[in-house]
Amino acid sequence: xxxxxxxxxxxxxxxxxxxxxxxxxxxxxxxxxxxxxxxxxxxxxxxxxxxxxxxxxxxxxxxxxxxxxxxxxxxxxxxxxxxxxxxxxxxxxxxxxxxxxxxxxxxxxxxxxxxxxxxxxxxxxxxxxxxxxxxxxxxxxxxxxxxxxxxxxxxxxxxxxxxxxxxxxxxxxxxxxxxxxxxxxxxxxxxxxxxxxxxxxxxxxxxxxxxxxxxxxxxxxxxxxxxxxxxxxxxxxxxxxxxxxxxxxxxxxxxxx
Ligand code: NDP
Ligand code: KAL
Numbered sequence: 001x002x003x004x005x006x007x008x009x010x011x012x013x014x015x016x017x018x019x020x021x022x023x024x025x026x027x028x029x030x031x032x033x034x035x036x037x038x039x040x041x042x043x044x045x046x047x048x049x050x051x052x053x054x055x056x057x058x059x060x061x062x063x064x065x066x067x068x069x070x071x072x073x074x075x076x077x078x079x080x081x082x083x084x085x086x087x088x089x090x091x092x093x094x095x096x097x098x099x100x101x102x103x104x105x106x107x108x109x110x111x112x113x114x115x116x117x118x119x120x121x122x123x124x125x126x127x128x129x130x131x132x133x134x135x136x137x138x139x140x141x142x143x144x145x146x147x148x149x150x151x152x153x154x155x156x157x158x159x160x161x162x163x164x165x166x167x168x169x170x171x172x173x174x175x176x177x178x179x180x181x182x183x184x185x186x187x188x189x190x191x192x193x194x195x196x197x198x199x200x201x202x203x204x205x206x207x208x209x210x211x212x213x214x215x216x217x218x219x220x221x222x223x224x225x226x227x228x229x230x231x232x233x234x235x236x237x238x239x240x241x242x243x244x245x246x247x248x249x250x251x252x253x254x255x256x257x
Contacts, residue, residue, distance in 0.1 A: 004236040005034035008141070009061065009085050011133065013039045013068070014094030015049045019196045021146055022094035023052065024224025028232045029092075030058050037085055039066035039077055041095075061085055068095055068125035078132035089141035090235040091133045096122035096146070096198065098161045104203040107159040115160055122164040123171060130175050130186065140183025142235040145172060146227070147188045147246060149254055157204040169246055176244030185243035187234045192222040192250030217252035 010029055014022040015038060029036060038060055040046040046063060053060055062084050066077035081088060098118040102110050126145050133143065150158030151165035169188055176186040193208040212221055230249045233239050248254045
């Protein structure tokens with residue numbers, strides 16, 4: 001246990017099950033003494049989350065539903081958080097979505113609709129969330145989103161999601177400039193491959209895992225807990241001089257040619 005996040009109210013968006021990156025982050029936040037607020041889209045995820053919290057003896061401050069595709073849902077979720085919790089000190093944005101059939105083959109085949117869907121859920125949502133969260137972050141704090149190397153390089157099959165993550169990373173920089181004057185920092189963690197529900201069944205995932213063990217400086221996979229600890233660092237005062245940045249938690253894979 002460390003006290004990095006003692007008395008801090010942190011909103012975690014995107015726990016689907018125990019494999020979720022957001023669940024790794026939850027455990028790190030709990031270990032750092034944070035008060036936790038959760039948002040889910042699906043009822044099924046909420047039930048999974050409630051079970052996980054009970055099993056791990058974590059008492060959430062609040063769980064609210066939030067579909068990031070819907071502005072009104074985001075406004076309503078943060079309004080409720082404001083009413084029931086008051087000031088918040090951080091947000092973890094760990095949501096993304098693209099049509100499965102557009103996460104393979106040629107990127108050029110992406111439909112207009114599929115392109116906009118990926119941008120909507122995976123990138124624009126951070127803009128809308130930052131706008132609403134900012135109103136409750138009256139003491140400053142941190143916002144951290146999750147990205148992947150496919151934003152910077154062409155990674156086979158990542159396709160439309162790579163372009164959405166590139167927009168997300170650019171958004172991190174523009175948002176950091178906007179809210180820096182209020183003492184709020186915005187950063188991203190770029191994780192290596194982690195076997196989660198989202199990753200399940202997408203083409204090429206296993207190859208990506210293997211190559212980390214072969215080529216990354218640390219020669220080992222990363223896991224949800226490592227992403228969790230790095231995310232807590234970016235939310236905490238330990239990183240008070242860092243904003244608008246992308247921190248790679250990938251065993252160093254991104255530095256290798
Ligand atoms: P999960 O499947 O565990 O989590 C994805 C989450 O996205 C789910 O909780 C889901 O909510 C949520 N979500 C999707 N659409 C919406 C929506 N419209 N409104 C609200 N929430 C929504 O996968 P991961 O933990 O892998 O993904 C978390 C983040 O990490 C994503 O941004 C992903 O791109 C990123 N990432 C993942 C990597 C990996 O290898 N797994 C590597 C690098 C980055 P619900 O369950 O309620 O549907
Ligand atoms: C190169 C990699 C291999 C995989 C390619 C694409 C991965 C895209 C991630 C994206 C979030 C996956 C989906 O949107 C899946 C969705 O179409 C179907 N799944 C669901 O609906 C489930 C039930 C819900 C919970 O999922 C969501 N997202 O709501 C990339 C690998 C190496 C790294 C990964 C997986 C990166 C990443 O961004 O997740």
